Amino acid sequence: MNINATLFLQAIVFAILVWFTMRFVWPPITKALDERAAKISEGLAAADRAKSELAQANRKVEEQLASTRDEATRRLADAERLAQSLVEDARGKASAEAAKILAQAESDAQQALTKARDTLRDQVAALAVKGAEQILQREVNPAVHADLLNRLKAEL
Template sequence: MGISIPSVVGQMIVFLIFVLFTMKYVWPPIMKAMQEREAKIADGLAAADKAKAALADASSKSEEELKAARGQAQDIIANASRQAAQLLEKAKADAQAEQDRIVANGHAEVERQTAHARDALRQQVAALAVLGAQQILKREIDAKAHAEVLDGLASRV
């Protein structure tokens, strides 16, 4: 098989028909598929950019929320510390008041017992005075009859 002009022209015509057929029926679906793929890729890139922006917004919002939460925690801690100090001061004041009340009751009890002991001593001194006078006078002295004198003597002692 040799190369002749009619065979070259025939091959050129067949090749031209093949190119026209490819451009008419094969090329448009391929181009359409490539354009759809480009659109999908562009949409994906746009969605990725939007997701990055949303992530940045979410990060900044979460940082703000975290700062606000830390501030609230500090406020809560400060309030708790103040309340603890107030409770401590109140407990100290209550304890001091209770101590003062117990001391006052103790002083009152000491005064009452001292007065009771003085009265008992006065009665004993009066009885001893009567006994002493009885022995001195060698006669019996009526304590009821001389109660005024004995009370005066006991009050001086």
């Protein structure tokens, strides 16, 4: 066989192979590569979106944490103010009760003092009558001399 004919025949077979590859093999390969590139770009875009959503979610969480901390601080301050006002109210009630008890005690003491003075006056009057009886050596009738004894009590 002739080398030229072999080369020509190989060139034709090569051309058929190139045409067959370009027509039937190359399009599915390029289509698969394009699909893969599209999937990769979609995946990268989704990753970027997820990253930005994660950053946004982190910001929201931080904001919520800050607002929760602020609210907790505010509630603690409110509770502290309420406790302070309750303590002040209790102090006010206690001092009012103490003043009431003190006034009652002073009143009771004044009544006891008045009663003791009256009892002492009666005893002094009885002693004065007994003393007068012994001085006069006769019996002094308290009923007869009631006016005199009442004036004596008033002077004492």
